[in-house]
Amino acid sequence: MARGQKKNTGFSEKELELLRNFSPNTSSKGMAVFWIHALYVVIVPIWIQARVHQYPVGEQMIYLVLGTLLQAFALQFAYKNVKNVQKEKIALQRTEAVSAEVTAQVGTKVARQELEDRILWRKGEVAENESIHFSILYNNCIYLGLYLLFSVIFFKNWAPLTNYTFSIIVAAGAVAGISRTK
Template sequence: MSNQRSTSRDEDLLLQDFSRNVTTKSRALFSGNAAVVSAIPLWLFWRIHQMDFSSYFIHFILGTIVSTYFLNLAYQNMKFILKHKIAQKREEAVNREISKIFASDKSANKKDKDDRVLTRKNEVADFEATTFSIFYNNAFYLVCLLVLSFFVLKNFSPTVNYLFSVALSTAMVFLFSTGQK
């Protein structure tokens, strides 16, 4: 019974590493970053496009909430795609790192070493995928927003410019994050 319970726990941990679920820490990091990046257009349209904040309060709040939600989903999608690629690329380096640790310990068996390598590889891949996902999606969102706002939709009214530039930027980031490659 104890061996079966241990195997089940090991399988659960392995499945958790390959699932789309994100940790609470990553979820909080994603939500915070998405909220900050979604609020950047508020300043842009308030100061540069001269939209009065009190007159367009509802537009700004709705645009920020929707943008935050979809950016958060884009972060999660991109992290899922990147995590496995990064884990494969970092496997050799992590293997060397763990081998150095276990080189002096003669009593350690191969299963312990393999478990340690898998755990460390997933930690490294999770961290790198999280940071790159945030960086990539933020950069892509802001570039799309600036191009749409200042070049594509510059002749439209500020309200239409805001709504379409935020919506299209968010949609593009979200759609590109759902890709498989």
């Protein structure tokens, strides 16, 4: 096939849009939301280490930057996994409400097939947004809870760098691992 030519899939543009709505891929907007949330959530351990454990932030900046990036990657991975599982469940739960909403908006002005397509599109949009936000909340709660548990209780007597390193590895690793089991 020559460069620039589209592959003929046999689907119309509307059908392709519906397929994209229900694919497990996360939109670029969703990925940006995931990365932003992951980056600001993983900064919380730095603040805790600096204030509670008296971690010398200026002297250990390379460890903090590496730890932050690794944690953000693990959280983003977990966000995506949980979102994919929850999207289907949310879509099933919101079917009646979305159908009523779309029917109230367009009424009997459109053909039945067009109405069903609009309902499917809106259901995918609602499920995408709700699953993104649920995934962020769910994973952040688990991550911060585990981090506090290990940092403040289990590793509290360890040296600050060791405490930070093991706490973030356990918390981020557990969240990424838990996300794969759903």
